[in-house]
Amino acid sequence: MAEAEPGAAPLPHGCPGTSSVQAGKAAACQGCPNQRLCAAAGPAASDPAIEEIKEKMKIVKHKILVLSGKGGVGKSTFSAHLAHGLAEDETKQVALLDIDICGPSIPKIMGIEGEQVHQSGSGWSPVYVEENLCVMSVGFLLSGPDDAVIWRGPKKNGMIKQFLRDVDWGEIDYLIVDTPPGTSDEHLSIVQYLSSSHIDGAVIITTPQEISLQDVRKEINFCHKVKLPIIGVVENMSGFVCPKCKIESQIFPPTTGGAEKMCQNLNISLLGKVPLEPQIGKSCDEGQSFFSEIPESPATSSYRNIIQRIQEYCGLQHSQEKLSNQGME
Template sequence: MLEEVKHVILVLSGKGGVGKSTVSTQLALTLKEKGFKVGLLDIDLCGPSVPYLLNLEDQNIHQGSGHWIPVYLDKEKKLAVMSIGFLLKSRNDAVVWRGPKKTSMIKQFLEDVYWQDLDYLIIDTPPGTSDEHITVMENLRNVPQCSAIIVTTPQQVAIEDVRKEITFCRKTGIPIMGLIENMSGYECPTCSECTNIFSTGGGKSLAEISKIKFLGSIPIDPRIGALAGKGVAAVKELPDCTTSKVFNDLINHLPHTTANGS
């Protein structure tokens, strides 16, 4: 099912709560706005937030002949989405599974979803370097168009966990595209002044030490937070904010492909 996918991008972090799902959804929405055909796969089985962020919680997936058909955000079918959230009756339902069952589900997501021809498949991952990650790496080992974006926050406690994720990628042979520092200060929606409520520069320092590309700093912006649950791109709604500028620049660092699959 991945044969027609031109590029696979994993969004990773060894730390929970750093905003991987926000980065994943806004990256997918930005690519859609640029005219690309995009898939977004949410493999955070215990905390699937992609359906909520894209305002798709009331949607259901369907089975075709031997495969699953993803949920589409738009009528033009430019953004396809798959998440275990679509299989749960309520957002309050808990997925209480042991490792083998989680492994089996992720393998199905990677092998049985009918993505069709995509320019990019974004995979939003849970925190850590355990079962889910190993399953993904094993299934993507022979996919040459796969690379990773690492997400961190500036605090030292996050940096130390994210450092382990970088080591994990290198041991498993997944190329690292670069690193994003999320929640990098608070940007006032009125005056655009950025205040460092946490420490700052940790992500950039980690990128330099690890010899990987630094892809930018995304501040906490209440206007971006207000977009959660609406399924709209920051680059469209708030084109002049810092977050939009980071995502517009990020597109230039992605593996090259031509929009509309041409």
């Protein structure tokens, strides 16, 4: 640290980013503890798996990532119910992929905890919840509920690659990817591995408080950085109606205007707000869809509206893509 300038924090100033051609070579890299690592890695060498994944993903029509910078805002609950909602149309095949390697909650929320993944000639078979709804998660590969996945980045990335390349997904209309919080290995890997296959976009989940929005803005910046389109933002846990006196309270108060203001400022669509409903958490614990448990709740109708908007977005994308493909032919 001797050569660092006094008074200046040496870290991210002018860092060209690990995937840049300048990685490890820029002036700002001098003295950085990772200089050698970045320089040696160079710009991300193209992984042959990306091509294999592209082949596999040709029969997957829509790919949606569910993201949030913040943990515990409801990514997995949303992913699971987006899958349930889309699978209500029996003509559609829906797949849900959980890439939260250290905290896989999807098996529990989908009511398939303790299931095993079977190996067949064409790869790992996902676990089917319904005929047209299948799930893959690291949770199915663990020996028990106490089993921890204590892995550093490269091992997690290898697992994600396997999920995309080696799972026998079959023909799918919607692939929903549930992610862990943050902007690190898992996020970079999923975007990188799907870089040659088209991703429709990301749905970003937040809660109303500034503490959460602060992390979510970082996630939005991440999307811009990796050129991932944003379908929109969902504000979860927005207000709670007391079951006794029916008066609404803000448990996570939107002191800076909540997701609505953030979306206006950043010019992103707000897909909807979902109120806090204790029954949602309970349904998730029991592995039931709250669509069938509480069909009349305001949270359910809000969820349904959001899902419809996502369907419309994907439909629109699809037809535009078809048009441009026809134009090229």
